[in-house]
Amino acid sequence: MAFCPNCGTQVEDGSAVCPSCGAALNAAPQNIGYDFTDHTADFSPADISDNKVFAMATYLLSVFGIVIALLAAQKSDYAMFHARQSLKITLCEILSYIIMIVPLAGWIAGPICLIILFVVRIILFFQVCKGQAKDAPIIGSLGFLR
Numbered sequence: 001m002a003f004c005p006n007c008g009t010q011v012e013d014g015s016a017v018c019p020s021c022g023a024a025l026n027a028a029p030q031n032i033g034y035d036f037t038d039h040t041a042d043f044s045p046a047d048i049s050d051n052k053v054f055a056m057a058t059y060l061l062s063v064f065g066i067v068i069a070l071l072a073a074q075k076s077d078y079a080m081f082h083a084r085q086s087l088k089i090t091l092c093e094i095l096s097y098i099i100m101i102v103p104l105a106g107w108i109a110g111p112i113c114l115i116i117l118f119v120v121r122i123i124l125f126f127q128v129c130k131g132q133a134k135d136a137p138i139i140g141s142l143g144f145l146r
Helices: 045-060 061-074 077-099 104-129
Strands: none
Touching: 045 061, 045 077, 045 104, 061 077, 077 104
16 A cells, blocks of 8 residues: 555555545656746846847947947846846956967967857847847856846
8 A cells, every 4th residue: 555645645556646635646756947047037028029139239249239239228128138148248258358468378268268258149149039038158157247
């Protein structure tokens, strides 16, 4: 004889549900995951559709796109989210250029960082095309510009 994990009632072997509480027996545990980097639900669909172009501009035009988004869509939370993400990438690119001052190690690490940041910028651009708002891979966990 087995026992119900929910109410503790003794049930017959092979039963699918508990006769007392109706809980499913031998049910596979559900894996419910949550993506903490996805902020799409924080923005209204109207805000996303109205300001998608300004969010794209932040990744395509770098600093100029950020300025355009700040001036043209300053009331849009969606555009401001992507402006902050693009600003993180731009600041990391500046740091990569500073790293390249160091001979040898900097000459190797700097360009590699710039290539990685370029790929991150492309990934985020395509996420904006889909109407998503996710933190930037690799640099999204950096604490500044929250």
